[in-house]
Amino acid sequence: MLACMGSLVPFTLVVGEEEFLVDRAVREALAQAREALAELSGGGGGDGDLNDMEASALTQGELTALTSPSLFGGGSVVILRNAQNAAKEIAAELVKYAKSSVPDAAVILTHAGGVKGKALVTDLAKAKVHQVDCPKVTRAGDRADFVRNEFRRVRRRADPDAVRALLDAIGGDLRELASAVDQLASDTDGQIDAAVVARYYRGRAEATGFSVADHAVEGRLNEALEQLRWALATGTAPVLITSALATGVRLLGRVGGAPRGANANALAAEVGAPPWKIDRIRQQLRGWHPDGVAKALQAVAQADSQVKGGGVSPEYALERVIRQIVAYRAASPR
Amino acid sequence: MSVFAELTGQDAVVAQLRNAVAGAMTHAWLFTGPPGAGREIAARAFASALLCPYGGCGECPSCRQVRAGTHADLLLVRPQGLSYGVKETRDLVLRAAGAPSGGRWLVVLFEDADRSTEAAANALLKAIEEPAPRTVWLLCAPSAEDLVTTIRSRCRVMTLRVPPSEAVAEALARRDGIDYDRALAAARAAQGSIDKARRLALDASAAARREAVLKVPLQSVSLGPALAAAATLVKSAEDEAKAMTEELDEPERGKLRQAFGEGSTGKGVAKAMRGMAGAMKELEDRQKSRATRVKRDTLDSALLELAAFYRDVLMLQVGADVELANADHLSDLRRLASGTRPEATLRRMQAVMKCRERVAQNVAPLLAVEELTISLLPG
Ligand SMILES: [Zn+2]
Numbered sequence: 001m002l003a004c005m006g007s008l009v010p011f012t013l014v015v016g017e018e019e020f021l022v023d024r025a026v027r028e029a030l031a032q033a034r035e036a037l038a039e040l041s042g043g044g045g046g047d048g049d050l051n052d053m054e055a056s057a058l059t060q061g062e063l064t065a066l067t068s069p070s071l072f073g074g075g076s077v078v079i080l081r082n083a084q085n086a087a088k089e090i091a092a093e094l095v096k097y098a099k100s101s102v103p104d105a106a107v108i109l110t111h112a113g114g115v116k117g118k119a120l121v122t123d124l125a126k127a128k129v130h131q132v133d134c135p136k137v138t139r140a141g142d143r144a145d146f147v148r149n150e151f152r153r154v155r156r157r158a159d160p161d162a163v164r165a166l167l168d169a170i171g172g173d174l175r176e177l178a179s180a181v182d183q184l185a186s187d188t189d190g191q192i193d194a195a196v197v198a199r200y201y202r203g204r205a206e207a208t209g210f211s212v213a214d215h216a217v218e219g220r221l222n223e224a225l226e227q228l229r230w231a232l233a234t235g236t237a238p239v240l241i242t243s244a245l246a247t248g249v250r251l252l253g254r255v256g257g258a259p260r261g262a263n264a265n266a267l268a269a270e271v272g273a274p275p276w277k278i279d280r281i282r283q284q285l286r287g288w289h290p291d292g293v294a295k296a297l298q299a300v301a302q303a304d305s306q307v308k309g310g311g312v313s314p315e316y317a318l319e320r321v322i323r324q325i326v327a328y329r330a331a332s333p334r
Numbered sequence: 335m336s337v338f339a340e341l342t343g344q345d346a347v348v349a350q351l352r353n354a355v356a357g358a359m360t361h362a363w364l365f366t367g368p369p370g371a372g373r374e375i376a377a378r379a380f381a382s383a384l385l386c387p388y389g390g391c392g393e394c395p396s397c398r399q400v401r402a403g404t405h406a407d408l409l410l411v412r413p414q415g416l417s418y419g420v421k422e423t424r425d426l427v428l429r430a431a432g433a434p435s436g437g438r439w440l441v442v443l444f445e446d447a448d449r450s451t452e453a454a455a456n457a458l459l460k461a462i463e464e465p466a467p468r469t470v471w472l473l474c475a476p477s478a479e480d481l482v483t484t485i486r487s488r489c490r491v492m493t494l495r496v497p498p499s500e501a502v503a504e505a506l507a508r509r510d511g512i513d514y515d516r517a518l519a520a521a522r523a524a525q526g527s528i529d530k531a532r533r534l535a536l537d538a539s540a541a542a543r544r545e546a547v548l549k550v551p552l553q554s555v556s557l558g559p560a561l562a563a564a565a566t567l568v569k570s571a572e573d574e575a576k577a578m579t580e581e582l583d584e585p586e587r588g589k590l591r592q593a594f595g596e597g598s599t600g601k602g603v604a605k606a607m608r609g610m611a612g613a614m615k616e617l618e619d620r621q622k623s624r625a626t627r628v629k630r631d632t633l634d635s636a637l638l639e640l641a642a643f644y645r646d647v648l649m650l651q652v653g654a655d656v657e658l659a660n661a662d663h664l665s666d667l668r669r670l671a672s673g674t675r676p677e678a679t680l681r682r683m684q685a686v687m688k689c690r691e692r693v694a695q696n697v698a699p700l701l702a703v704e705e706l707t708i709s710l711l712p713g
Contacts, residue, residue: 054591246701250561257558272565290557294708297561301705304697 008036010101016134020174033106037075049076056085067105075104084117098127150181161194169201209244238314242304292328337379337390343497361465367494370527420453427461447473448480496526546570560707575632685709
């Protein structure tokens with residue numbers, strides 16, 4: 001059943017565990033219901049009473065009371081969260097309601113989508129309620145799909161490189177990704193490519209930290225120090241730089257310790273890095289011996305402790321550890 | 335059953351507390367002892383005994399209210415975050431200045447008093463220096479040194495000892511119906527901490543965490559596996575901490591929603607909902623700060639387990655006839671004991687202690703543990 005603007009959707013079922021998507025689906029369903037209710041009341045009445053509660057808190061017969069026409073008109077919206085926790089009798093009541101919904105009322109139900117309370121989802125699907133799926137976005141490919149979809153929502157096109165650059169700069173948090181897409185869409189015109197993304201997000205702390213780390217583990221001391229000074233001058237917190245250095249060196253150790261022919265995707269999942277990064281790490285590894293990696297990682301731990309109040313200035317501690325990383329690389333037997 | 339029966343293996347302390355209840359009273363008490371020795375349990379039993387008309391029978395309404403935390407003359411303070419502030423302390427001091435509503439005493443039980451900030455400690459000091467005539471302060475802290483001297487010197491210090499594993503196992507078998515042998519293994523592994531022993535015996539995430547910890551020494555043979563072991567250790571400690579906090583978080587949120595009359599309808603609802611959003615935000619902030627603390631504590635306790643593992647190895651290496659904390663992993667212990675030298679074991683124990691310092695210093699947990707597992711590598 002498709003929801004068209006203006007007409008009231010009596011029953012919306014939001015299924016899944018991806019918090020950001022669930023929140024958004026509920027928000028949109030609510031906005032849509034309010035608009036429809038305002039229209040039904042001829043613009044004179046309100047946009048309805050709102051009840052937002054846990055489904056487990058619903059008592060028997062309460063749904064009927066909440067959705068019955070109010071004395072003042074204007075209809076009502078009932079949001080019931082986590083329907084998987086609803087008692088059996090309540091679930092039955094929900095299904096019964098879905099089959100014969102009340103005019104002037106909209107029910108929005110969220111359900112985690114797991115095994116718990118699964119029958120409710122099945123029964124509601126049979127009742128042909130409007131369903132929105134919000135499955136967990138976990139794999140790298142899913143995140144890329146998500147970003148593409150976000151661009152589509154704001155009616156913009158972005159090429160694959162731009163999507164990748166954005167994921168690289170922002171990380172995996174859907175909320176942040178969505179707001180980055182919004183910002184790019186409102187601040188730029190035309191096709192969005194990697195260069196556009198870089199222009200907007202190069203200054204981001206994490207991105208800067210990672211570029212310091214890449215220069216360091218690849219043995220380019222001067223570039224690494226230059227990036228470091230720039231990062232600190234532009235207000236990047238020193239702890240973000242030690243954190244990026246730790247990630248850079250740690251991945252050398254984890255990827256270097258894996259069998260040479262290991263599948264990049266499986267390895268990426270195991271060590272917690274994006275799959276495309278594995279190739280780059282393998283190239284970086286050419287200059288390193290495990291002993292050097294071990295010493296470099298311990299030097300980063302020491303630097304993190306100094307940055308967090310160990311008596312030395314953070315700038316000094318960071319510069320020192322970058323010099324150490326480059327030196328341990330050079331000392332590695334080829 | 336007397337409330338003091340809960341104090342496993344603490345006969346000396348119990349004798350002093352009984353004396354106090356019988357009349358040898360002081361206004362400020364400090365309960366110290368290693369984690370899990372039962373500082374809070376002892377303080378609570380003492381509170382119960384002070385408030386009970388029968389000296390701590392454990393059965394009367396007063397004793398039951400103390401157990402439930404609802405007794406009108408017992409102010410329970412349990413800092414939830416990493417520190418306890420001056421504003422909260424002033425409120426507490428004000429409430430503690432009143433008179434008891436029913437019995438002889440108004441008891442303030444301050445758990446983790448070492449978490450009070452310096453300003454908070456000063457506010458507390460004034461109250462302890464000039465106590466209200468019917469108010470008794472019971473402070474708990476890991477050691478007396480954790481409190482400023484000025485407070486410490488005004489308190490009578492009760493030091494709880496690490497109870498013997500057999501006593502802990504017996505208590506677990508008696509109270510929780512855990513099989514004695516299993517309880518004994520858990521008690522040994524928990525090194526005297528009764529709460530931890532109970533969790534190890536009953537909670538799967540805690541047991542899994544311990545297994546992950548005990549795999550670290552044998553897994554750290556080369557860099558890749560050592561780093562993987564570090565990741566597993568940190569992850570399992572975080573999982574355990576998460577399980578512990580979630581158990582607390584959701585009921586608290588539910589209670590708050592109820593308090594704001596969730597589910598009601600009508601004109602006032604929207605306003606109430608906005609009020610709830612603010613209160614919910616505040617609650618979530620507090621929960622977050624508690625989660626940080628639990629996470630750090632859980633990791634520290636994992637590191638202590640690792641230290642105990644190496645201590646066991648050392649005991650085998652020097653042929654000392656002592657109880658091993660990890661007797662249930664004897665073959666692993668023996669393998670390491672015969673394959674390495676005592677000096678190396680000592681060095682590794684020091685590395686574990688250094689890691690604990692790093693974590694306390696706020697170094698990124700994974701990084702600190704990686705530094706450690708690298709130090710565990712052979713050679
Ligand atoms: Zn009693």
